[in-house]
Amino acid sequence: MIELEGVPELIDPVMVAAFEGWNDAGDAASTAVAHLDREWKGEVFAALDAEDYYDFQVNRPTIWLDGGTRKITWPTTRLSVVRIGGEKPRDLVLVRGIEPSMRWRSFCNELLGFAHELGVEMVVILGALLGDAPHTRPVPVSAVTSDPDLARTMDLEETRYEGPTGIVGVLQEACTHAGVPTVSLWAAVPHYVSQPPNPKATLSLLNRLEDLLNLRIPLGELPEDARAWQLGVDQLAAEDSEVAEYVQTLEEARDTAELPEASGEAIAREFERYLRRRDTGPGQGPGGHATESGDVAYLRDTSGGRNRPPKPPRPEDGGGTAPGASPANGPARSEAADGGDGDDGGPPHPPEDSPEE
Secondary structure (H helix, E strand, O other): OOOOOOOOOOOEEEEEEEOOOEEHHHHHHHHHHHHHHOOOOOOEEEEEEEEHOOOOOOOEEEEEEOOOOEEOOOOOOEEEEEEEOOOOOEEEEEEEEOOOOHHHHHHHHHHHHHHHHOOOOOOEEEEEEEEOOOOOOOOOOEEEEHHHHHHOOOOEEEOOOOOOOOOOHHHHHHHHHOOEEHHHHHHEEEEHOOOOOOOOHHHHHHHHHHHHHHHOOOOOOOHHHHHHHHHHHHHHHHOOHHHHHHHHHHHHHHHHHHHHHHHOOOHHHHHHHHHHHOOOOOOOOOOOOOOOOOOOOOOOOOOOOOOOOOOOOHHHEEEEOOOOHHHHOOOOOOOHHHHOHHHHHHHHOOOOOOOOO
16 A cells, blocks of 8 residues: 655645656657656655666666765656645646656556545646657647547547557556546657757647646746757758758648638637736746647556757658657657647647557
């Protein structure tokens, strides 16, 4: 049984999780959870036993010096709590770690045990995939769920994805079978500039999380970082005519696909976010939203410099997608690609022959 003696009773808690690795293109999802933890001064209250879930030849521990003492940090998954004040206070349980190497069902059961003991009302899992998304356009963010009732009540897309999956997909299904409402938010990262960090994708995930949970997230310097990132990629693309031409092709395809979607829904969301930020009282941090216009049943089984973006493939080499077989190393078809809410536009349109959610 999980005992949480040091954790106070939480107010309307929501669990927000992200995992480094296959489901984290550009480190966008894990960076988003790290941002929440930093801005709201999260307090770590639990860490999963690394021996149970990680292959240390795949995810190696690191040695560091604490004064004159050598210490080892082991790869693991940590849970922290952030308390959000205001007129409608609520708490978040943040889960940040590395995709486990083994015993995924036990891993999910352990996280579900924490969720049950803490009274978590909903789980939101963040992910990022590589896709044919131009860096000059708003980052597509899709909100999907495998719960038909939740899809209907929260106006989400019900996932129809079939294929290989990562820990995000496994945890989502585990939560669904345990009766815990779960939503996955997916950001599409341009495959031709896939190296981390990608603050623009991180910002889009946080904006969509704001809309989903109806709260105000302090963004700090993230909007400025996102603009600087786009400017840097613009300059790199301008140095190579093939890359510039390819980006233009992606822009035209994206703009054409979005023309029929000129409804007022996206505008209404943006206006609501503006009002939420404007009405935020002092002490919540500076506002500023980058618009980028620029009975629980458990499962069985107890920053550096930016590199030059690679040249896109020529049409004779297979069209406008980069090779790869996962969200973190190639454009992917995922639950997000089956339809999305799209805070920053419609869902990505990656190729049909690559996996993941």
